[in-house]
Amino acid sequence: MRKIQISQPVTGEEEWLAVREPLESGWLTSGPKVRAFEQRFGEIHGVKHAIACTSATTALHLAMAALGIKAGDEVIVPAFTWISTANVVEYMGAKPVFVDIDLSTFNMNPEALKSKITNKTKAIIAVHLFGLCADMDRIKEIAGDIPIVEDAACAAGAQYKGVYAGALGDLGCFSFHPRKSITTGEGGMVTTQNDDYSETIGMMRNHGASISEEQRHHGAQPFILPEFNLLGYNYRMTDLQGAVGCVQIEKLEAFIAEREEWAKFYIENLKDLDWLKTPITPEGSKHGWQSFVCSIDESRSQHTRNRLMQILEEKGISTRPGTHAVHMLGYYANKYDISADDFPEAKKANDLSMAIPLHNRMSSEDYEHVVQQLKSI
Structure with missing residues:
Protein backbone atom coordinates (compact mmCIF):
# COMPACT_ATOMS: atom_id res chain seq x y z
CA MET A 1 0.00 0.00 0.00
CA ARG A 2 1.15 3.52 -0.82
CA LYS A 3 2.33 5.35 2.32
CA ILE A 4 2.49 9.15 2.30
CA GLN A 5 4.29 10.58 5.31
CA ILE A 6 3.13 13.77 6.99
CA SER A 7 6.62 15.22 6.43
CA GLN A 8 10.02 14.11 5.16
CA PRO A 9 13.22 16.15 4.87
CA VAL A 10 14.97 16.49 1.54
CA THR A 11 18.59 15.52 2.09
CA GLY A 12 21.00 13.64 -0.11
CA GLU A 13 24.41 13.64 -1.71
CA GLU A 14 25.04 17.38 -1.35
CA GLU A 15 24.46 17.26 2.40
CA TRP A 16 26.47 14.04 2.70
CA LEU A 17 29.41 15.61 0.88
CA ALA A 18 29.10 18.82 2.92
CA VAL A 19 29.86 17.06 6.20
CA ARG A 20 33.02 15.53 4.76
CA GLU A 21 35.04 18.73 5.19
CA PRO A 22 34.50 19.12 8.96
CA LEU A 23 34.98 15.38 9.43
CA GLU A 24 38.29 15.45 7.59
CA SER A 25 39.48 18.72 9.13
CA GLY A 26 38.70 17.55 12.64
CA TRP A 27 36.81 20.78 13.44
CA LEU A 28 33.50 19.29 14.57
CA THR A 29 32.25 21.71 17.21
CA SER A 30 30.91 25.18 16.40
CA GLY A 31 33.29 26.86 13.95
CA PRO A 32 33.62 28.07 10.35
CA LYS A 33 30.67 26.11 8.95
CA VAL A 34 28.31 27.40 11.61
CA ARG A 35 29.59 30.92 11.01
CA ALA A 36 28.98 30.59 7.26
CA PHE A 37 25.47 29.24 7.87
CA GLU A 38 24.70 32.13 10.24
CA GLN A 39 25.93 34.68 7.75
CA ARG A 40 23.87 33.30 4.87
CA PHE A 41 20.74 32.86 6.98
CA GLY A 42 21.03 36.45 8.15
CA GLU A 43 21.56 37.75 4.61
CA ILE A 44 18.47 35.98 3.31
CA HIS A 45 16.25 37.09 6.18
CA GLY A 46 17.48 40.68 6.15
CA VAL A 47 18.88 40.75 9.68
CA LYS A 48 22.17 42.09 11.00
CA HIS A 49 22.81 39.15 13.32
CA ALA A 50 21.99 35.43 13.18
CA ILE A 51 23.24 33.24 16.04
CA ALA A 52 22.98 29.46 15.64
CA CYS A 53 22.10 27.16 18.53
CA THR A 54 20.76 23.67 19.18
CA SER A 55 17.00 24.10 18.66
CA ALA A 56 14.19 26.63 18.50
CA THR A 57 13.56 25.90 22.17
CA THR A 58 17.08 26.94 23.12
CA ALA A 59 16.79 29.90 20.74
CA LEU A 60 13.70 31.06 22.63
CA HIS A 61 15.42 30.42 25.95
CA LEU A 62 18.37 32.57 24.86
CA ALA A 63 15.98 35.30 23.71
CA MET A 64 14.28 35.33 27.11
CA ALA A 65 17.67 35.47 28.85
CA ALA A 66 18.88 38.30 26.61
CA LEU A 67 15.78 40.30 27.55
CA GLY A 68 16.50 39.73 31.23
CA ILE A 69 13.21 37.97 31.93
CA LYS A 70 13.09 36.96 35.62
CA ALA A 71 10.89 35.78 38.43
CA GLY A 72 7.85 38.00 38.88
CA ASP A 73 7.72 38.95 35.19
CA GLU A 74 4.97 37.98 32.77
CA VAL A 75 5.39 37.01 29.11
CA ILE A 76 2.38 36.75 26.83
CA VAL A 77 2.15 33.66 24.61
CA PRO A 78 -0.62 32.27 22.39
CA ALA A 79 -2.61 29.40 23.90
CA PHE A 80 -2.26 27.32 20.72
CA THR A 81 1.40 26.61 20.02
CA TRP A 82 4.07 24.02 20.74
CA ILE A 83 4.77 23.74 24.46
CA SER A 84 8.30 25.20 24.15
CA THR A 85 6.86 28.68 23.66
CA ALA A 86 5.50 28.64 27.20
CA ASN A 87 8.22 26.45 28.72
CA VAL A 88 11.00 28.95 28.06
CA VAL A 89 9.12 31.51 30.14
CA GLU A 90 8.93 29.02 33.00
CA TYR A 91 12.67 28.35 32.66
CA MET A 92 13.26 31.99 33.64
CA GLY A 93 11.02 31.76 36.69
CA ALA A 94 8.48 34.04 34.99
CA LYS A 95 4.79 33.43 34.25
CA PRO A 96 3.42 32.69 30.78
CA VAL A 97 0.17 34.54 30.25
CA PHE A 98 -1.95 32.88 27.60
CA VAL A 99 -3.96 34.69 24.95
CA ASP A 100 -6.52 33.21 22.57
CA ILE A 101 -6.02 32.81 18.83
CA ASP A 102 -7.79 33.71 15.62
CA LEU A 103 -9.05 30.34 14.39
CA SER A 104 -8.83 31.42 10.74
CA THR A 105 -5.04 31.82 10.96
CA PHE A 106 -4.20 29.81 14.11
CA ASN A 107 -2.13 32.80 15.24
CA MET A 108 -2.48 35.14 18.22
CA ASN A 109 -5.61 37.28 18.15
CA PRO A 110 -4.30 40.83 18.62
CA GLU A 111 -7.65 42.03 19.99
CA ALA A 112 -7.47 39.40 22.75
CA LEU A 113 -3.94 40.61 23.55
CA LYS A 114 -5.00 44.01 24.88
CA SER A 115 -6.57 42.77 28.11
CA LYS A 116 -3.56 40.58 28.96
CA ILE A 117 -1.00 43.38 29.21
CA THR A 118 -0.15 44.51 32.74
CA ASN A 119 2.72 46.37 34.37
CA LYS A 120 4.38 42.96 34.80
CA THR A 121 4.38 42.23 31.05
CA LYS A 122 8.03 42.21 29.92
CA ALA A 123 7.73 40.50 26.53
CA ILE A 124 5.28 39.13 23.99
CA ILE A 125 6.05 35.97 22.01
CA ALA A 126 4.29 36.17 18.64
CA VAL A 127 4.20 32.73 17.01
CA HIS A 128 4.18 32.41 13.22
CA LEU A 129 2.37 29.10 13.36
CA PHE A 130 2.74 26.59 10.53
CA GLY A 131 4.69 29.18 8.52
CA LEU A 132 2.16 32.05 8.47
CA CYS A 133 3.36 35.29 10.08
CA ALA A 134 1.24 36.71 12.86
CA ASP A 135 -0.52 40.09 12.46
CA MET A 136 2.64 41.95 13.43
CA ASP A 137 1.43 45.49 12.70
CA ARG A 138 -1.51 45.17 15.07
CA ILE A 139 0.55 43.31 17.70
CA LYS A 140 3.21 46.04 17.63
CA GLU A 141 0.58 48.75 17.85
CA ILE A 142 -0.91 47.17 20.97
CA ALA A 143 2.47 46.21 22.47
CA GLY A 144 3.95 49.70 22.41
CA ASP A 145 7.43 49.51 23.94
CA ILE A 146 7.10 45.90 25.11
CA PRO A 147 9.73 43.72 23.35
CA ILE A 148 8.38 41.24 20.82
CA VAL A 149 10.01 37.86 20.26
CA GLU A 150 9.04 36.03 17.09
CA ASP A 151 8.63 32.29 17.53
CA ALA A 152 9.44 31.63 13.89
CA ALA A 153 10.19 27.94 14.39
CA CYS A 154 7.98 27.12 11.39
CA ALA A 155 8.60 30.28 9.40
CA ALA A 156 12.02 30.26 7.72
CA GLY A 157 11.56 32.15 4.46
CA ALA A 158 8.09 33.46 5.34
CA GLN A 159 7.33 37.16 4.88
CA TYR A 160 4.95 39.78 6.22
CA LYS A 161 4.41 42.83 4.00
CA GLY A 162 7.75 42.26 2.31
CA VAL A 163 9.75 41.76 5.52
CA TYR A 164 11.09 38.34 6.41
CA ALA A 165 10.18 36.50 9.57
CA GLY A 166 12.94 37.07 12.08
CA ALA A 167 13.23 40.76 11.14
CA LEU A 168 9.76 41.77 12.36
CA GLY A 169 10.32 41.86 16.12
CA ASP A 170 13.16 42.48 18.52
CA LEU A 171 14.34 38.87 18.29
CA GLY A 172 13.41 35.94 16.06
CA CYS A 173 13.77 32.22 16.83
CA PHE A 174 13.90 29.46 14.19
CA SER A 175 13.96 25.66 14.11
CA PHE A 176 15.78 23.25 11.81
CA HIS A 177 14.03 20.10 13.03
CA PRO A 178 13.39 17.55 10.23
CA ARG A 179 9.71 18.56 10.04
CA LYS A 180 10.69 22.11 9.08
CA SER A 181 11.22 23.28 5.49
CA ILE A 182 15.00 23.13 5.89
CA THR A 183 16.84 20.99 8.41
CA THR A 184 20.14 20.40 10.14
CA GLY A 185 18.78 17.33 11.97
CA GLU A 186 18.24 19.41 15.09
CA GLY A 187 19.18 23.05 15.38
CA GLY A 188 17.98 26.59 15.84
CA MET A 189 18.79 30.23 15.10
CA VAL A 190 18.24 33.56 16.86
CA THR A 191 18.00 36.67 14.70
CA THR A 192 18.16 40.30 15.73
CA GLN A 193 19.15 43.75 14.52
CA ASN A 194 20.34 44.64 18.04
CA ASP A 195 24.11 44.51 18.66
CA ASP A 196 23.75 44.11 22.42
CA TYR A 197 21.31 41.19 22.16
CA SER A 198 23.59 39.51 19.64
CA GLU A 199 26.66 39.85 21.83
CA THR A 200 24.84 38.55 24.90
CA ILE A 201 23.32 35.57 23.06
CA GLY A 202 26.63 34.73 21.41
CA MET A 203 28.21 34.41 24.84
CA MET A 204 25.30 32.73 26.58
CA ARG A 205 25.09 29.88 24.05
CA ASN A 206 28.74 29.12 24.90
CA HIS A 207 28.60 28.87 28.71
CA GLY A 208 28.78 32.68 28.97
CA ALA A 209 32.36 32.67 27.63
CA SER A 210 33.75 36.02 26.52
CA ILE A 211 35.49 34.41 23.51
CA SER A 212 34.58 31.38 21.39
CA GLU A 213 36.43 28.09 21.06
CA GLU A 214 37.39 29.07 17.51
CA GLN A 215 38.83 32.40 18.65
CA ARG A 216 40.89 30.64 21.31
CA HIS A 217 42.11 27.99 18.84
CA HIS A 218 43.34 30.54 16.31
CA GLY A 219 44.64 33.05 18.85
CA ALA A 220 48.33 33.76 19.44
CA GLN A 221 48.12 33.42 23.22
CA PRO A 222 47.32 29.79 24.09
CA PHE A 223 47.38 30.47 27.83
CA ILE A 224 44.30 32.70 27.70
CA LEU A 225 41.04 31.31 29.04
CA PRO A 226 37.74 33.13 28.51
CA GLU A 227 36.21 35.35 31.14
CA PHE A 228 32.76 34.30 32.39
CA ASN A 229 30.63 37.23 33.50
CA LEU A 230 27.29 35.67 32.49
CA LEU A 231 25.57 32.47 33.54
CA GLY A 232 25.41 30.71 30.19
CA TYR A 233 24.47 27.40 28.62
CA ASN A 234 25.97 24.88 26.24
CA TYR A 235 23.70 25.57 23.26
CA ARG A 236 26.31 25.45 20.47
CA MET A 237 25.45 24.08 17.04
CA THR A 238 28.11 21.71 15.66
CA ASP A 239 29.99 22.32 12.43
CA LEU A 240 28.52 19.07 11.07
CA GLN A 241 25.10 20.67 11.40
CA GLY A 242 26.40 23.98 10.10
CA ALA A 243 27.74 22.27 6.98
CA VAL A 244 24.33 20.73 6.30
CA GLY A 245 22.71 24.11 6.97
CA CYS A 246 24.93 25.79 4.38
CA VAL A 247 23.53 23.42 1.74
CA GLN A 248 19.92 23.52 2.93
CA ILE A 249 19.64 27.31 3.17
CA GLU A 250 20.32 27.65 -0.56
CA LYS A 251 17.30 25.40 -1.23
CA LEU A 252 14.90 27.29 1.01
Whole structure:
Protein backbone atom coordinates (compact mmCIF):
# COMPACT_ATOMS: atom_id res chain seq x y z
CA MET A 1 0.00 0.00 0.00
CA ARG A 2 1.15 3.52 -0.82
CA LYS A 3 2.33 5.35 2.32
CA ILE A 4 2.49 9.15 2.30
CA GLN A 5 4.29 10.58 5.31
CA ILE A 6 3.13 13.77 6.99
CA SER A 7 6.62 15.22 6.43
CA GLN A 8 10.02 14.11 5.16
CA PRO A 9 13.22 16.15 4.87
CA VAL A 10 14.97 16.49 1.54
CA THR A 11 18.59 15.52 2.09
CA GLY A 12 21.00 13.64 -0.11
CA GLU A 13 24.41 13.64 -1.71
CA GLU A 14 25.04 17.38 -1.35
CA GLU A 15 24.46 17.26 2.40
CA TRP A 16 26.47 14.04 2.70
CA LEU A 17 29.41 15.61 0.88
CA ALA A 18 29.10 18.82 2.92
CA VAL A 19 29.86 17.06 6.20
CA ARG A 20 33.02 15.53 4.76
CA GLU A 21 35.04 18.73 5.19
CA PRO A 22 34.50 19.12 8.96
CA LEU A 23 34.98 15.38 9.43
CA GLU A 24 38.29 15.45 7.59
CA SER A 25 39.48 18.72 9.13
CA GLY A 26 38.70 17.55 12.64
CA TRP A 27 36.81 20.78 13.44
CA LEU A 28 33.50 19.29 14.57
CA THR A 29 32.25 21.71 17.21
CA SER A 30 30.91 25.18 16.40
CA GLY A 31 33.29 26.86 13.95
CA PRO A 32 33.62 28.07 10.35
CA LYS A 33 30.67 26.11 8.95
CA VAL A 34 28.31 27.40 11.61
CA ARG A 35 29.59 30.92 11.01
CA ALA A 36 28.98 30.59 7.26
CA PHE A 37 25.47 29.24 7.87
CA GLU A 38 24.70 32.13 10.24
CA GLN A 39 25.93 34.68 7.75
CA ARG A 40 23.87 33.30 4.87
CA PHE A 41 20.74 32.86 6.98
CA GLY A 42 21.03 36.45 8.15
CA GLU A 43 21.56 37.75 4.61
CA ILE A 44 18.47 35.98 3.31
CA HIS A 45 16.25 37.09 6.18
CA GLY A 46 17.48 40.68 6.15
CA VAL A 47 18.88 40.75 9.68
CA LYS A 48 22.17 42.09 11.00
CA HIS A 49 22.81 39.15 13.32
CA ALA A 50 21.99 35.43 13.18
CA ILE A 51 23.24 33.24 16.04
CA ALA A 52 22.98 29.46 15.64
CA CYS A 53 22.10 27.16 18.53
CA THR A 54 20.76 23.67 19.18
CA SER A 55 17.00 24.10 18.66
CA ALA A 56 14.19 26.63 18.50
CA THR A 57 13.56 25.90 22.17
CA THR A 58 17.08 26.94 23.12
CA ALA A 59 16.79 29.90 20.74
CA LEU A 60 13.70 31.06 22.63
CA HIS A 61 15.42 30.42 25.95
CA LEU A 62 18.37 32.57 24.86
CA ALA A 63 15.98 35.30 23.71
CA MET A 64 14.28 35.33 27.11
CA ALA A 65 17.67 35.47 28.85
CA ALA A 66 18.88 38.30 26.61
CA LEU A 67 15.78 40.30 27.55
CA GLY A 68 16.50 39.73 31.23
CA ILE A 69 13.21 37.97 31.93
CA LYS A 70 13.09 36.96 35.62
CA ALA A 71 10.89 35.78 38.43
CA GLY A 72 7.85 38.00 38.88
CA ASP A 73 7.72 38.95 35.19
CA GLU A 74 4.97 37.98 32.77
CA VAL A 75 5.39 37.01 29.11
CA ILE A 76 2.38 36.75 26.83
CA VAL A 77 2.15 33.66 24.61
CA PRO A 78 -0.62 32.27 22.39
CA ALA A 79 -2.61 29.40 23.90
CA PHE A 80 -2.26 27.32 20.72
CA THR A 81 1.40 26.61 20.02
CA TRP A 82 4.07 24.02 20.74
CA ILE A 83 4.77 23.74 24.46
CA SER A 84 8.30 25.20 24.15
CA THR A 85 6.86 28.68 23.66
CA ALA A 86 5.50 28.64 27.20
CA ASN A 87 8.22 26.45 28.72
CA VAL A 88 11.00 28.95 28.06
CA VAL A 89 9.12 31.51 30.14
CA GLU A 90 8.93 29.02 33.00
CA TYR A 91 12.67 28.35 32.66
CA MET A 92 13.26 31.99 33.64
CA GLY A 93 11.02 31.76 36.69
CA ALA A 94 8.48 34.04 34.99
CA LYS A 95 4.79 33.43 34.25
CA PRO A 96 3.42 32.69 30.78
CA VAL A 97 0.17 34.54 30.25
CA PHE A 98 -1.95 32.88 27.60
CA VAL A 99 -3.96 34.69 24.95
CA ASP A 100 -6.52 33.21 22.57
CA ILE A 101 -6.02 32.81 18.83
CA ASP A 102 -7.79 33.71 15.62
CA LEU A 103 -9.05 30.34 14.39
CA SER A 104 -8.83 31.42 10.74
CA THR A 105 -5.04 31.82 10.96
CA PHE A 106 -4.20 29.81 14.11
CA ASN A 107 -2.13 32.80 15.24
CA MET A 108 -2.48 35.14 18.22
CA ASN A 109 -5.61 37.28 18.15
CA PRO A 110 -4.30 40.83 18.62
CA GLU A 111 -7.65 42.03 19.99
CA ALA A 112 -7.47 39.40 22.75
CA LEU A 113 -3.94 40.61 23.55
CA LYS A 114 -5.00 44.01 24.88
CA SER A 115 -6.57 42.77 28.11
CA LYS A 116 -3.56 40.58 28.96
CA ILE A 117 -1.00 43.38 29.21
CA THR A 118 -0.15 44.51 32.74
CA ASN A 119 2.72 46.37 34.37
CA LYS A 120 4.38 42.96 34.80
CA THR A 121 4.38 42.23 31.05
CA LYS A 122 8.03 42.21 29.92
CA ALA A 123 7.73 40.50 26.53
CA ILE A 124 5.28 39.13 23.99
CA ILE A 125 6.05 35.97 22.01
CA ALA A 126 4.29 36.17 18.64
CA VAL A 127 4.20 32.73 17.01
CA HIS A 128 4.18 32.41 13.22
CA LEU A 129 2.37 29.10 13.36
CA PHE A 130 2.74 26.59 10.53
CA GLY A 131 4.69 29.18 8.52
CA LEU A 132 2.16 32.05 8.47
CA CYS A 133 3.36 35.29 10.08
CA ALA A 134 1.24 36.71 12.86
CA ASP A 135 -0.52 40.09 12.46
CA MET A 136 2.64 41.95 13.43
CA ASP A 137 1.43 45.49 12.70
CA ARG A 138 -1.51 45.17 15.07
CA ILE A 139 0.55 43.31 17.70
CA LYS A 140 3.21 46.04 17.63
CA GLU A 141 0.58 48.75 17.85
CA ILE A 142 -0.91 47.17 20.97
CA ALA A 143 2.47 46.21 22.47
CA GLY A 144 3.95 49.70 22.41
CA ASP A 145 7.43 49.51 23.94
CA ILE A 146 7.10 45.90 25.11
CA PRO A 147 9.73 43.72 23.35
CA ILE A 148 8.38 41.24 20.82
CA VAL A 149 10.01 37.86 20.26
CA GLU A 150 9.04 36.03 17.09
CA ASP A 151 8.63 32.29 17.53
CA ALA A 152 9.44 31.63 13.89
CA ALA A 153 10.19 27.94 14.39
CA CYS A 154 7.98 27.12 11.39
CA ALA A 155 8.60 30.28 9.40
CA ALA A 156 12.02 30.26 7.72
CA GLY A 157 11.56 32.15 4.46
CA ALA A 158 8.09 33.46 5.34
CA GLN A 159 7.33 37.16 4.88
CA TYR A 160 4.95 39.78 6.22
CA LYS A 161 4.41 42.83 4.00
CA GLY A 162 7.75 42.26 2.31
CA VAL A 163 9.75 41.76 5.52
CA TYR A 164 11.09 38.34 6.41
CA ALA A 165 10.18 36.50 9.57
CA GLY A 166 12.94 37.07 12.08
CA ALA A 167 13.23 40.76 11.14
CA LEU A 168 9.76 41.77 12.36
CA GLY A 169 10.32 41.86 16.12
CA ASP A 170 13.16 42.48 18.52
CA LEU A 171 14.34 38.87 18.29
CA GLY A 172 13.41 35.94 16.06
CA CYS A 173 13.77 32.22 16.83
CA PHE A 174 13.90 29.46 14.19
CA SER A 175 13.96 25.66 14.11
CA PHE A 176 15.78 23.25 11.81
CA HIS A 177 14.03 20.10 13.03
CA PRO A 178 13.39 17.55 10.23
CA ARG A 179 9.71 18.56 10.04
CA LYS A 180 10.69 22.11 9.08
CA SER A 181 11.22 23.28 5.49
CA ILE A 182 15.00 23.13 5.89
CA THR A 183 16.84 20.99 8.41
CA THR A 184 20.14 20.40 10.14
CA GLY A 185 18.78 17.33 11.97
CA GLU A 186 18.24 19.41 15.09
CA GLY A 187 19.18 23.05 15.38
CA GLY A 188 17.98 26.59 15.84
CA MET A 189 18.79 30.23 15.10
CA VAL A 190 18.24 33.56 16.86
CA THR A 191 18.00 36.67 14.70
CA THR A 192 18.16 40.30 15.73
CA GLN A 193 19.15 43.75 14.52
CA ASN A 194 20.34 44.64 18.04
CA ASP A 195 24.11 44.51 18.66
CA ASP A 196 23.75 44.11 22.42
CA TYR A 197 21.31 41.19 22.16
CA SER A 198 23.59 39.51 19.64
CA GLU A 199 26.66 39.85 21.83
CA THR A 200 24.84 38.55 24.90
CA ILE A 201 23.32 35.57 23.06
CA GLY A 202 26.63 34.73 21.41
CA MET A 203 28.21 34.41 24.84
CA MET A 204 25.30 32.73 26.58
CA ARG A 205 25.09 29.88 24.05
CA ASN A 206 28.74 29.12 24.90
CA HIS A 207 28.60 28.87 28.71
CA GLY A 208 28.78 32.68 28.97
CA ALA A 209 32.36 32.67 27.63
CA SER A 210 33.75 36.02 26.52
CA ILE A 211 35.49 34.41 23.51
CA SER A 212 34.58 31.38 21.39
CA GLU A 213 36.43 28.09 21.06
CA GLU A 214 37.39 29.07 17.51
CA GLN A 215 38.83 32.40 18.65
CA ARG A 216 40.89 30.64 21.31
CA HIS A 217 42.11 27.99 18.84
CA HIS A 218 43.34 30.54 16.31
CA GLY A 219 44.64 33.05 18.85
CA ALA A 220 48.33 33.76 19.44
CA GLN A 221 48.12 33.42 23.22
CA PRO A 222 47.32 29.79 24.09
CA PHE A 223 47.38 30.47 27.83
CA ILE A 224 44.30 32.70 27.70
CA LEU A 225 41.04 31.31 29.04
CA PRO A 226 37.74 33.13 28.51
CA GLU A 227 36.21 35.35 31.14
CA PHE A 228 32.76 34.30 32.39
CA ASN A 229 30.63 37.23 33.50
CA LEU A 230 27.29 35.67 32.49
CA LEU A 231 25.57 32.47 33.54
CA GLY A 232 25.41 30.71 30.19
CA TYR A 233 24.47 27.40 28.62
CA ASN A 234 25.97 24.88 26.24
CA TYR A 235 23.70 25.57 23.26
CA ARG A 236 26.31 25.45 20.47
CA MET A 237 25.45 24.08 17.04
CA THR A 238 28.11 21.71 15.66
CA ASP A 239 29.99 22.32 12.43
CA LEU A 240 28.52 19.07 11.07
CA GLN A 241 25.10 20.67 11.40
CA GLY A 242 26.40 23.98 10.10
CA ALA A 243 27.74 22.27 6.98
CA VAL A 244 24.33 20.73 6.30
CA GLY A 245 22.71 24.11 6.97
CA CYS A 246 24.93 25.79 4.38
CA VAL A 247 23.53 23.42 1.74
CA GLN A 248 19.92 23.52 2.93
CA ILE A 249 19.64 27.31 3.17
CA GLU A 250 20.32 27.65 -0.56
CA LYS A 251 17.30 25.40 -1.23
CA LEU A 252 14.90 27.29 1.01
CA GLU A 253 13.33 29.50 -1.65
CA ALA A 254 12.79 26.60 -4.06
CA PHE A 255 11.36 24.40 -1.30
CA ILE A 256 8.82 27.06 -0.32
CA ALA A 257 7.89 27.78 -3.95
CA GLU A 258 7.15 24.10 -4.54
CA ARG A 259 5.09 23.87 -1.36
CA GLU A 260 3.19 27.01 -2.35
CA GLU A 261 2.28 25.43 -5.70
CA TRP A 262 0.88 22.31 -4.06
CA ALA A 263 -0.85 24.24 -1.29
CA LYS A 264 -2.77 26.08 -4.02
CA PHE A 265 -3.56 22.70 -5.58
CA TYR A 266 -5.04 21.48 -2.33
CA ILE A 267 -7.03 24.66 -1.77
CA GLU A 268 -8.52 24.55 -5.27
CA ASN A 269 -9.28 20.84 -5.30
CA LEU A 270 -10.68 20.60 -1.79
CA LYS A 271 -12.85 23.73 -1.87
CA ASP A 272 -16.09 21.78 -2.39
CA LEU A 273 -15.71 19.78 0.83
CA ASP A 274 -17.93 21.79 3.14
CA TRP A 275 -16.60 19.99 6.23
CA LEU A 276 -12.97 20.88 5.53
CA LYS A 277 -11.62 24.41 5.93
CA THR A 278 -8.26 24.89 4.23
CA PRO A 279 -5.65 27.48 5.32
CA ILE A 280 -5.87 31.13 4.33
CA THR A 281 -3.04 33.53 3.55
CA PRO A 282 -3.92 37.16 4.39
CA GLU A 283 -3.06 39.79 1.82
CA GLY A 284 0.54 40.93 2.12
CA SER A 285 1.77 37.67 3.65
CA LYS A 286 4.02 35.07 2.09
CA HIS A 287 3.33 31.73 3.73
CA GLY A 288 6.29 29.51 4.61
CA TRP A 289 4.11 26.35 4.40
CA GLN A 290 5.88 24.35 7.07
CA SER A 291 2.64 22.38 7.13
CA PHE A 292 -0.84 22.45 5.62
CA VAL A 293 -3.26 22.59 8.52
CA CYS A 294 -7.00 22.41 8.00
CA SER A 295 -9.98 22.68 10.35
CA ILE A 296 -12.72 20.06 10.49
CA ASP A 297 -16.35 21.16 10.83
CA GLU A 298 -17.76 18.18 12.68
CA SER A 299 -21.31 19.50 12.28
CA ARG A 300 -20.98 18.92 8.53
CA SER A 301 -18.71 15.89 8.52
CA GLN A 302 -19.91 12.30 8.78
CA HIS A 303 -17.00 11.63 11.11
CA THR A 304 -15.19 13.26 14.00
CA ARG A 305 -11.73 14.72 13.40
CA ASN A 306 -10.10 11.79 15.13
CA ARG A 307 -12.05 9.23 13.10
CA LEU A 308 -11.15 11.05 9.88
CA MET A 309 -7.49 10.82 10.81
CA GLN A 310 -7.88 7.09 11.46
CA ILE A 311 -9.56 6.56 8.09
CA LEU A 312 -6.79 8.40 6.27
CA GLU A 313 -4.14 6.41 8.16
CA GLU A 314 -5.86 3.21 7.01
CA LYS A 315 -5.60 4.56 3.46
CA GLY A 316 -1.85 5.14 3.85
CA ILE A 317 -2.05 8.91 4.40
CA SER A 318 -0.39 10.30 7.52
CA THR A 319 -2.04 13.21 9.32
CA ARG A 320 -1.43 15.01 12.59
CA PRO A 321 -3.29 17.47 14.80
CA GLY A 322 -2.00 20.98 14.03
CA THR A 323 -0.43 21.22 17.48
CA HIS A 324 -1.78 21.39 21.04
CA ALA A 325 -3.48 24.02 23.14
CA VAL A 326 -0.82 24.54 25.81
CA HIS A 327 -3.30 25.74 28.42
CA MET A 328 -4.99 22.32 28.25
CA LEU A 329 -1.78 20.40 29.04
CA GLY A 330 -1.50 19.03 32.55
CA TYR A 331 1.43 21.11 33.78
CA TYR A 332 -0.14 24.46 32.87
CA ALA A 333 -3.76 23.56 33.56
CA ASN A 334 -2.83 22.36 37.05
CA LYS A 335 -0.28 25.03 37.98
CA TYR A 336 -2.42 27.99 36.90
CA ASP A 337 -5.89 26.43 37.42
CA ILE A 338 -6.85 26.98 33.78
CA SER A 339 -9.98 25.50 32.22
CA ALA A 340 -9.97 24.25 28.62
CA ASP A 341 -12.82 26.68 27.84
CA ASP A 342 -10.89 29.70 29.09
CA PHE A 343 -9.43 29.98 25.58
CA PRO A 344 -12.24 28.66 23.36
CA GLU A 345 -10.65 29.25 19.96
CA ALA A 346 -7.44 27.52 21.03
CA LYS A 347 -9.54 24.62 22.32
CA LYS A 348 -11.30 24.34 18.95
CA ALA A 349 -7.94 24.35 17.18
CA ASN A 350 -6.69 21.67 19.58
CA ASP A 351 -9.71 19.45 18.92
CA LEU A 352 -10.45 20.14 15.25
CA SER A 353 -7.19 20.93 13.41
CA MET A 354 -5.69 18.38 11.03
CA ALA A 355 -2.46 18.62 9.04
CA ILE A 356 -2.30 16.70 5.78
CA PRO A 357 0.93 15.83 3.95
CA LEU A 358 2.82 18.72 2.32
CA HIS A 359 6.55 18.37 1.74
CA ASN A 360 9.21 18.36 -0.94
CA ARG A 361 9.48 14.60 -1.34
CA MET A 362 5.90 14.20 -2.49
CA SER A 363 5.06 13.53 -6.13
CA SER A 364 2.11 14.88 -8.10
CA GLU A 365 0.56 11.42 -7.80
CA ASP A 366 0.86 11.66 -4.02
CA TYR A 367 -1.01 14.96 -3.91
CA GLU A 368 -3.69 13.68 -6.26
CA HIS A 369 -4.06 10.58 -4.09
CA VAL A 370 -4.56 12.67 -0.94
CA VAL A 371 -7.26 14.73 -2.64
CA GLN A 372 -8.96 11.64 -4.05
CA GLN A 373 -9.07 9.92 -0.67
CA LEU A 374 -10.38 13.01 1.12
CA LYS A 375 -13.16 13.34 -1.44
CA SER A 376 -14.05 9.67 -1.06
CA ILE A 377 -14.73 9.92 2.66
